[in-house]
Amino acid sequence: MQINDDITIEGNEKIARYRKKKLIVTLIAVVIVCILAMLFYYFGIKNRVYKKYVVENKIDISSVGNVGYLPYSEGMIRYSAEGVSYYADGKEVWNKSINMTDPCIDVCGDYVVIAERGSNDIVLFDLSGSEQDFTATYPIVNVSVSKNGTMAATLDDGEANYIEITTKDGEKIASGRTVLSGDGYPIDVSISEDGAKVVASYLSVGDGAVKSKVVFYNFSEVGENEVDRVVGGFNQYEDSIVPDVEFINKNTAIALADNMFTIYEIDEKPTKKYEEKFENEKIISSFYSDSYIGFVLENAKSGENVIQVYDINGKKIISDKTEYVYTDIQFNEKNILMYNDENITMYSFSYKKIFDKNYKGKIVKVIPINKTHMIVISDNKAEIIKLK
Structure with a gap:
């Protein structure tokens, strides 16, 4: 009886060790799959390429004359010598007269x-x-x-x-x-x-x-x-x-x-x-956010333009050539947004072009709301667009 009991105990221990090993292997596999999924999602979102845009909302405004625009809260401020207005979600929230x-x-x-x-x-x-x-x-x-x-x-x-x-x-x-x-x-x-x-x-x-x-x-x-x-x-x-x-x-x-x-x-x-x-470069443009500082520099010898981006510690994140003729350049989260009067282009921080599309109308100003939504202002309207 003793021999049979010993065999039974030893068998149970082997089964327990096998189950424990199988559980550990399964957990490791699950962790690896989760990490890979997270990395795939992160880099997929980070470097996602947007092929088009759709108009989600529209505001009829006039940009004729000396009119300025600034990002504000979830929308924009429009100001001139005559007044200040706040727009959000495609609507005028308030409008104040000034002189x-x-x-x-x-x-x-x-x-x-x-x-x-x-x-x-x-x-x-x-x-x-x-x-x-x-x-x-x-x-x-x-x-x-x-x-x-x-x-x-x-x-x-x-x-x-x-x-x-x-x-x-x-x-x-x-x-x-x-x-x-x-x-x-x-x-x-x-x-x-x-x-x-x-x-x-x-x-x-x-x-x-x-x-x-x-x-x-x-x-x-x-x-x-x-x-x-x-x-x-x-x-x-x-x-x-x-x-x-x-x-x-x-x-x-x-x-x-x-x-x-x-x-x-x-x-x-x-x-x-x-x-x-910058000893051998001329600063063409500078732009910044709460975490990054960027420059467009013209090389004195070659005449080539380079985009350089630094974090708030002075670490250089981007240094790449650009031939894009822009009206304005700014940060949109961890992306670089450039536009002229007919085109909007956006690069990721890995300097991959993630959006490049001509706009239907003459662009006056682009105000990013988030990575996928922007307010595009033309001569007689402002449209909230979504990148897709």
């Missing part, structure tokens, strides 16, 4: 700020169309808005320049004076998402040469003990003009010069994260 000969505008989160250059008038709108009017202390040069509705305006009284910070409730948080012979003339300004930090670019002429300077201000407790709230200044832009400074996310700001660019990281005070000067 500004030379408007400057900025959008962030739910807020839209528009101001008349050379005047003291600022108007702030939110997503519902609620309107608030503000008066700057001196004539306005430029204006920027944060996600919480705090506004930064560069002002000029003819003798000196100022940066004035105003909350959406009308409280003037600060006003910093910059003398022309000091920092120079302000070219551009941007305010961080939280409304606490400001970056400004200045242009000055000294010893017969043009110089630019990038200055950071902090209007939180961090900057209380700093002179004029200045927490950092960078003057490496000799013989350069810095026409564009921007907070592209909460703690990352970029300075785009005519021959170089800098990525700054600023939590409390700014540090230079990455910088590159």
